[in-house]
């Protein structure tokens with residue numbers, strides 16, 4: 346009778362606090378079992394070896410219980426030394442000379458066996474009808490605990506999936522920056538924050554020059570690769586507190602909280618220079634890339650809301666394109682676009 350229990354996957358709470366709380370509860374169940382039946386050990390085992398819990402005092406009894414085959418119903422061996430199956434078990438014939446063993450399966454909500462409650466003693470003893478009913482009650486408590494554990498695990502899993510989904514819903518899948526929805530939300534938040542703090546807020550709209558030609562010449566996948574490379578250069582040009590997102594196809598929006606018009610102009614110029622500084626290797630070809638940028642700052646448009654600020658930056662971008670591209674234009678109240 347030294348077979349290993351079948352492996353049944355039991356969802357367990359992986360969060361440390363939850364796991365500790367559940368383990369404390371299991372220890373409590375085991376202590377109640379020992380008191381209730383006046384046995385040396387009450388051990389709860391799970392088919393999934395990674396779950397279940399025992400203290401050092403129970404290690405031998407736990408090892409014994411885990412070495413036994415899974416039971417389908419309450420099974421009682423009143424004297425293991427006289428039991429045809431257990432008598433030859435090394436922990437019965439030798440130390441620690443286990444004599445009494447009773448076990449009853451723990452079932453999950455779907456009635457699958459996921460573990461067992463065991464009673465172990467070093468003296469032979471009887472097991473009354475009252476004991477049988479008490480054992481059923483104890484198993485019921487263990488099953489309820491297991492149910493709570495799996496609910497915790499499901500909740501944790503859902504929370505993780507939720508977090509991943511939320512993140513995915515904010516990130517552009519091609520270039521890995523904030524997507525339009527996310528960068529607009531960041532702009533909204535920073536706009537309120539800067540206004541409250543009495544700080545300026547600047548935005549930059551950046552657009553790749555002649556991108557259609559790149560697509561037409563090298564193909565759409567190469568165009569995608571260009572977008573990724575340009576994104577990386579733009580990101581390396583901003584400050585820690587700034588954010589860049591994909592505003593449109595080949596258009597980016599940078600949100601610069603606290604940046605005055607001069608600082609924003611300098612950052613936009615840094616972006617432009619970073620892209621134009623050296624050609625990008627796309628496949629076999631060295632491709633010269635440039636961007637045009639329009640900058641708008643709240644210190645020049647104090648009454649402008651976030652959307653209006655973008656409108657001003659957009660118009661400055663058109664001016665940069667008109668001026669021959671590969672340049673930065675600052676939106677000014679006195680400018681005619």
Ligand SMILES: Nc1nc2c(ncn2[C@@H]2O[C@H](COP(=O)(O)OP(=O)(O)OP(=O)(O)O)[C@@H](O)[C@H]2O)c(=O)[nH]1
Pocket residue numbers: 519552553554555556557558560564565566567568569572593594595666670
């Ligand atoms: N490869 C690729 N191309 C894109 C993507 N999004 C938009 N585009 C392309 O970007 C090109 C934009 O072209 P235009 O609006 O004419 O702009 P442009 O050629 O950059 O010209 P200017 O902006 O005036 O310098 C179009 O050919 C779009 O198909 C994308 O995700 N991947």
